[in-house]
Amino acid sequence: MSAIRLSGPPVRDALIPVLGVIDGIREETPDVRTFRVTALGGGVCFVHEPGQCAMLSIPGVGEAMFSISSSPTNSEFMEFSVKRCGRLTEWLHQVEPGQEVTVRGPYGNHFPVDTELRGKNLLFIAGGIGLAPLRSVINYVRHNRSRYGAVDIVYGARGAADLVFFNEIKTEWEDRDGVSVHLTIDREEESWSGHVGFVPDFVRELDFPPDLTALLCGPPVMIKFTLAGLLEMKFPKTRIYTTLELRMKCGIGKCGRCNIGSKYVCRDGPVFRRDQMDELPNEY
Ligand SMILES: Cc1cc2nc3c(=O)[nH]c(=O)nc-3n(C[C@H](O)[C@H](O)[C@H](O)COP(=O)(O)OP(=O)(O)OC[C@H]3O[C@@H](n4cnc5c(N)ncnc54)[C@H](O)[C@@H]3O)c2cc1C
Ligand code: FES
16 A cells, blocks of 8 residues: 655644643642643644633543633743643643643634724733633733733732732733732732732722723623623723633534524634623523
8 A cells, every 4th residue: 555645734724633742830829830832843833812712632631621821922832821620630730841732723712902902001800710811912912012001900819829920920010011910819818918809899999990991801700790890880891801711622613512692602702892792691
């Protein structure tokens, strides 16, 4: 039998997993680690937009959807910030640098950084691991700083030890280049001198003017109360963007796992503008 010959460069298909290697692991919190992944030949596995996701797999163990937490302006590697909660994530939290993985994507839509967000004053609001997709946007905005107005980041977690990217926030984001960071934790802690309270209440206390453009990501309860608060503060629905997170399997609008009415979160989201959410049944 003659050997099969392939000619021309390989076709890039978001359904075909790319082989990658974990070449760096950073402990963010007791249950979140950031994994730095490069393609086997070096560089990123594929190009993405801020807010997009990918299916990360350890062959033989499992596959799950994760936000790409690094900025597309980084062409050397991709990062995924993963909370330990089940089979695949338990495994990931035990691997060492050098572990091979597969990555397929990028999936979903993205925050409109080069259109609707250009020239705007931006208000990022995140809770817990929800800062992962927003980190991609924040670092994209910081990289292209002159294209955007002032940047405010409101970020909260259960306790100080649960704030992800804490070192990066303190050494690279806070009070630099027109970026203001407002941190909060849910309950008092002896070593914490910052704000204490839930994110939606903190956003109200900070009393931002409604001419900012808000970008949200976090647990459903945080999203629900923050959205309600922003509307009371007179933010127009057309200037509030949020991500929705539903269980996913295929990532490409085929399996029906993630639909809300006629929309598939994996394909039509995960980023939705608040006015677009009015067209969805209240199932999220
Ligand atoms: C668009 C999108 C982006 C995501 N980004 C990230 C990210 O950046 N970092 C991160 O750590 N996780 C992220 N997730 C969640 C991640 O995909 C799940 O936690 C994943 O199922 C973990 O796989 P596992 O095999 O370890 O856990 P599993 O064994 O699949 O499940 C563990 C537990 O988590 C629950 N669960 C699984 N998926 C979800 C979900 N989507 N919503 C609520 N509960 C769920 C299960 O019911 C179970 O209780 C994202 C999910 C989506 C849909
Ligand atoms: S994950 Fe299969 S349709 Fe969205």
